[in-house]
Structure formats: structure tokens, C-alpha cells
Amino acid sequence: MKVLFIGDVVGRAGRECVAALLPGLRASHDFELVVANGENAAGGFGLTRPTAEELLSAGVDVITLGNHTWAQREIIPYLDSEAPVIRPLNYPPGTPGKGMIVVRGRQGTEIAILSVMGRTFMEPIDSPFRGADAALASVEGKVRIVDVHAEATSEKAALAHYLDGRASAVIGTHTHVPTADARQLPGGTLFLTDVGMVGPRDSVIGADVDSMVQRFVRQIPVRPPKSREVRGPVTFNSVILEIEPSSGRGVSIRRLDLEHEARPGWRRGE
Numbered sequence: 357m358k359v360l361f362i363g364d365v366v367g368r369a370g371r372e373c374v375a376a377l378l379p380g381l382r383a384s385h386d387f388e389l390v391v392a393n394g395e396n397a398a399g400g401f402g403l404t405r406p407t408a409e410e411l412l413s414a415g416v417d418v419i420t421l422g423n424h425t426w427a428q429r430e431i432i433p434y435l436d437s438e439a440p441v442i443r444p445l446n447y448p449p450g451t452p453g454k455g456m457i458v459v460r461g462r463q464g465t466e467i468a469i470l471s472v473m474g475r476t477f478m479e480p481i482d483s484p485f486r487g488a489d490a491a492l493a494s495v496e497g498k499v500r501i502v503d504v505h506a507e508a509t510s511e512k513a514a515l516a517h518y519l520d521g522r523a524s525a526v527i528g529t530h531t532h533v534p535t536a537d538a539r540q541l542p543g544g545t546l547f548l549t550d551v552g553m554v555g556p557r558d559s560v561i562g563a564d565v566d567s568m569v570q571r572f573v574r575q576i577p578v579r580p581p582k583s584r585e586v587r588g589p590v591t592f593n594s595v596i597l598e599i600e601p602s603s604g605r606g607v608s609i610r611r612l613d614l615e616h617e618a619r620p621g622w623r624r625g626e
């Protein structure tokens with residue numbers, strides 16, 4: 357079975373790009389499941405119910421989040437609903453939402469999707485290693501896909517090796533920069549340090565260039581314009597995982613990177 361994992365979807369242009377490309381990809385690849393990281397889907401920061409529903413109706417089955425989970429506070433009741441949206445599981449006990457979900461794919465395969473967040477150069481949080489241990493033990497025997505949302509490449513690789521043989525795939529998100537290291541680990545787990553993003557190519561990790569340059573040149577935070585038309589292509593970074601459904605063991609992993617010309621009216625932000 358094949359699973360498509362899509363990198364952080366950034367703002368309206370990212371959502372529009374997913375809606376433009378995903379139906380065709382689903383038709384030609386027969387994906388059992390499509391996962392997308394949606395932590396930047398609402399105007400670049402966080403997720404709202406309408407933006408989540410946009411992604412779900414475009415053909416995404418499960419949305420994962422990350423450090424921007426709480427940027428749009430209206431999402432909190434939605435996270436507690438049955439919606440197929442998960443936040444990192446290593447927040448303290450009692451945090452709204454869920455960090456793992458078990459869904460059925462298009463052919464009925466039971467698939468567990470987990471989200472964990474790294475701790476290096478990020479906000480303090482519980483251990484992603486111990487958190488993943490407990491969650492994976494509860495879904496032994498199923499296909500298990502882990503989104504590791506982290507800044508440090510070393511932390512992601514260490515987690516992937518730690519989970520080798522226990523997870524079907526460990527896929528990195530958060531940096532918005534695609535890495536070229538898709539591979540199968542010795543124990544069978546499929547691993548990629550970072551899948552990348554779906555967002556404006558001519559940007560600084562999806563964000564407005566002028567604001568980001570000023571922020572680094574002057575060391576003064578600059579609020580980006582609320583909305584600006586996107587010119588040039590929108591990058592679509594994703595990865596195709598092939599997994600043996602009965603054992604949950606990884607078979608192959610390859611990147612799928614596309615560019616889509618922004619249509620008039622597509623905007624960053626929003």
C-alpha cells in the first residue's frame with residue numbers, strides 16, 4: 357500500500373496548491389492514505405476548522421500539527437472532536453486534543469498516525485522518545501506512521517533509529533526545507549529528515565521575503581503584511597511511502613516534489 361505524506365502546508369497558496377494537485381495524484385497513485393502537516397495552513401500560523409476542512413475535502417485524510425498548534429485558539433474544541441487532526445503527543449497530560457489517531461485507509465487497512473515534537477532549539481516539552489514508546493506499544497501490529505516535528509536534523513535521525521523496526525515510517529516536518537536523505541533503516545523503518553512544505557517558492561520558508569530579511573538584518577521583529585499576492589511557483593513537497601499492510605514493515609520511500617504556478621489571486625497569509 358502507498359501513503360502520501362505532504363509537508364507543512366503554508367497559508368492560502370499552500371491550501372490552493374494542495375486542492376489543485378492532490379485529486380490528480382490520488383487518481384494516478386491509488387494512495388491508501390494521505391497525511392499532511394497543517395500547522396501553517398491558516399495564514400501561516402496554526403489551523404482553523406475551515407482551513408482544516410479545506411484540506412480534508414481536497415483529499416487529505418489526516419492532518420498533523422506542531423509548534424504552531426495553538427496559534428489559532430478557535431481550533432481547541434475542534435482538536436477535542438472526532439476530526440482527524442492530531443497535535444504532538446508529548447505535551448503534558450491534560451493538554452487538549454490527541455497525539456495519535458488510528459484510521460482506516462481506502463482499502464480498510466488500519467493505520468496509526470502519531471505526532472511527536474523535538475526539544476532541541478524548540479520550546480521545552482516532554483520527551484518525544486518516551487512519548488513515542490508508550491504510543492507505539494499501544495498500536496503494535498498496525499501500520500504506524502510517525503510525524504517528527506523538530507528543528508534539529510540530528511534529533512530526528514536519532515528518533516528514527518530509536519524507533520527503527522517499531523514504526524513503519526518516521527517522517528520529519530517543521531523546517532519547511534526538503535532533505536535528500538529518504539532511506540530505509542536497517543530494521544525496516546522508512547525515514548526522511550524533512551519532507552519540506554507546500555508554499556510560495558520565492559519566500560523565506562514560506563514567509564514574506566521583505567519582512568524576513570528585515571527581521572534578520574535589523575534584529576527587530578517585523579510583522580509580515582497580512583496578505584500579499586503570490587508571484588512565481590508554489591512548491592509542493594511530499595514523500596511516497598510504500599508499506600506492507602499485513603506486517604507494517606516499510607518497503608520503499610521516494611520523494612515527490614512538484615511546482616505549481618500560482619494562479620492570480622493566490623495570496624500568502626489568509
Ligand SMILES: [Fe+2]
Nearest residue numbers: 364395396530
Ligand atoms: Fe511549519
Ligand SMILES: [Fe+2]
Nearest residue numbers: 422423424530
Ligand atoms: Fe513547526
